[in-house]
Amino acid sequence: MAGAALAVTGASRAFGGVYAVRDVDLHVAPGELRAVIGPNGAGKSTLFALIGGQLAPDAGSVELDGVRIDRLAAHRRSRLGVAVVFQAARIFHGLTALENVMVGAHSATRAGFVAGALRLPAHHRAEREIQARALECLALTGLADWACRPAEDLPLGQQRALQLARALCGEPRLLLLDEPASGLRAGEREHLAELLASLRRSGLTMLLVEHDVAFVMRLADQITVLDLGRVIAAGPPAEVRANPEVIAAYLGASA
Incomplete structure (x- = not known):
């Protein structure tokens, strides 16, 4: 995968x-996994939404490979290679797990509207390619045996994995993950960690927002720490772990 560079500069958002x-x-450099951590109310979810396109900044900019995207709608960012995995499982009811994953490739298909409407050979070829890629993504996320099951029948952990498979099916250049380990069992968390490490080795750029500091320290190349909406630390895991401001933000100044 060819990862994209992400640059957020002077971003602000008020409510x-x-x-x-x-x-x-x-x-975030191409191919890097950067994590964003911070106590509750630090601004992590708002920053995530500014990058993903669910919110627009009041000031500042968001760039992907040097191109400003902060005023683009979320679906237009998707076409540029930005994929989002939300904390809450978001699935399409009434579709199988395989069909849910295939939806993720809608912005990457090369067959146009006319080919689809007329059921031309190009459309059928594109469908076969997308289905093959979707099956690969299901296998990658441990869901191969669930392919033909209704998506709503999957347990919560598998629904989370299904979102990730759908995002990967679109062959993203930047993957945004909002607390993907939240609520997972130990085995599921371990599989997720191994998968993210594999994706990092493949060159995919990732931004991970996560509460589980141990999970982050294990995976991240670089960490940005927010507190009360501002960056209080940034750097490699060992440096961030020892930062007095980070310790105070999580444990309190007296500790």
């Missing part, structure tokens, strides 16, 4: 006059 994110700079 009712109160800043959730203020003057945040964040840069």
